[in-house]
Amino acid sequence: MRLRRRFIVLIAVTVVGAIVCCGGSAAAFFLGGFGVMQSDTASAALACGSNTALDPGGNLPSIESLSDAQIHNAAVIISVGQQMNVPPRGWIIAIATALQESALKNLPNLGARNDHDSLGLFQQRPSTGWGTPEQIMDPAYASKKFYAKLIEIPNWQQLPLTVAAQKVQRSAYPDAYAKHEPLATAVVNKLANDAGRAVGNLTSRRCTQPGEIAASGWTVPVKGHITSGFRTPSRPTHNGVDIAAIPGTDIHAAADGVVTVVRCQATLADGSYYGCAKDGGLFVKGCGWYVEILHAGNIITRYCHQQHKPFVAVGQRVSAGDVIGQVGDTGNSTGPHCHFEVHINGDNSAAGAIDPVPFMNEQGAPLGD
Incomplete structure (x- = not known):
């Protein structure tokens, strides 16, 4: 039987x-x-992003728990990623990193509370070659520098977010990046037409198929x-x-x-x-x-x-x-x-x-x- x-x-x-x-x-x-x-x-019908470039200065949607300034900074990060033809997975890694490093706030020198000479969205340091203080305080410049290092990492899209972010940032608390992945994905989906559900870059993006790993x-x-x-x-x-x-x-x-x-x-x-x-x-x-x-x-x-x-x-x-x-x-x-x-x-x-x-x-x- x-x-x-x-x-x-x-x-x-x-x-x-x-x-x-x-x-x-x-x-x-x-x-x-x-x-x-x-x-x-x-x-649900999945949009999986589009070829429309995000305008950080445009009318951006609200996102629960984030201020207008934080949403604007996230939009800058995505926009720079689009301009550099970085796949959406990179946008999520970058936003999660910025959430951990600065809570998506463009932080100036905080004096005694500063971590060394760390500045800006990604807390990049002038003394370690990220740029001048003025450059690092420009969110677009800081995002470009982050992506430039990220895409040099072999197989970065297949790495866990924490590992990829750590290879760029060299943080003292590398495991902390992972906790921001869900919010970073939600932000990308909200601002970039569900691109967190996609694979591929700006021009070839499509919805994921079984066996593929989405940008999320x-x-x-x-x-x-x-x-x-x-x-x-x-x-x-x-x-x-x-x-x-x-x-x-x-x-x-x-x-x-x-x-x-x-x-x-x-x-x-x-x-x-x-x-x-x-x-x-x-x-x-x-x-x-x-x-x-x-x-x-x-x-x-x-x-x-x-x-x-x-x-x-x-x-x-x-x-x-x-x-x-x-x-x-x-x-x-x-x-x-x-x-x-x-x-x-x-x-x-x-x-x-x-x-x-x-x-x-x-x-x-x-x-x-």
């Missing part, structure tokens, strides 16, 4: 593209859940059909989406981060351990083999029902696109798929879960086939 079930499931995945999946945390075991219904398959730093974990959505009426405690795929399909880290959980979660109704050395089923509770990754902005992603022990370990740093495991059928599952969850505010409980579909759309890494 097991072989027959597997055969039927594989036909459904490869031909029909629809299977009945339980999604490890769906049964009221892994997450309690509460019924906030959101779209499970809707895909995010990518699709698994390409496949979404067979069950987030907190649907029939499954109000389903705190993620189920993405059907052939067993053994690689699962990719959706963004840079640190692995916080690697675990087999599979028990029977009486609480006895079922394990993850074999396929699960409706009679099994839990996520099977799963991984959690903590990303910038206190965002957590979860990847359930992996075929065997994941390829990563707790505490390991991963980059967007790294293979962390393979699609399987362990735990509370009726067919091979990846149950994918997104949590905010560092909360991996049901209270922190959000619908992955609109979230991933916003990152330029749309789920589904």
Whole structure:
């Protein structure tokens, strides 16, 4: 019967593209859940930028938490990046760096509070060759100098934001850059027609495809059909989406981060351990083999029902696109798929879960086939 079930499931995945999946945390075991219904398959139209140059002196949109002066400075950074034909990923790195170094404020010499002779948006130092004080205090000049060093770094677009920024800035607190990546992405999307969702430069920009990393730093974990959505009426405690795929399909880290959980979660109704050395089923509770990754902005992603022990370990740093495991059928599952969850505010409980579909759309890494 097991072989027959597997055969039927594989036909459904490869031909029909629809299977009945339980999604490890769906049964009221892994997450309690509460019924906030959101779209499970809707895909927002992605603009992914345009060839229109941004005018920092024009009428700029407001951005929550930022002043007009900060928005203007961000627009200057983007405009210079456009003029230099730097891809949108570079704009996000530059804005995140400026958020950390100066809060996007063109800081003058602060006297006793100054860090050495650091000045301007990027806190560049005249004494280390960035330019004269007058030049560095010009946001356009400072942005040009930042980009000039960034694009000299080999494979800079594939590096985690923190690594790329640190190679330019040589900061004493390199890990601090990463926390600004979500806001920097939002700023680029707001000011530059959703360019944070794109790949390519000013002239060749297009929306990301599965397997590619968007300017936001995010990518699709698994390409496949979404067979069950987030907190649907029939499954109000389903705190993620189920993405059907052939067993053994690689699962990719959706963004840079640190692995916080690697675990087999599979028990029977009486609480006895079922394990993850074999396929699960409706009679099994839990996520099977799963991984959690903590990303910038206190965002957590979860990847359930992996075929065997994941390829990563707790505490390991991963980059967007790294293979962390393979699609399987362990735990509370009726067919091979990846149950994918997104949590905010560092909360991996049901209270922190959000619908992955609109979230991933916003990152330029749309789920589904």
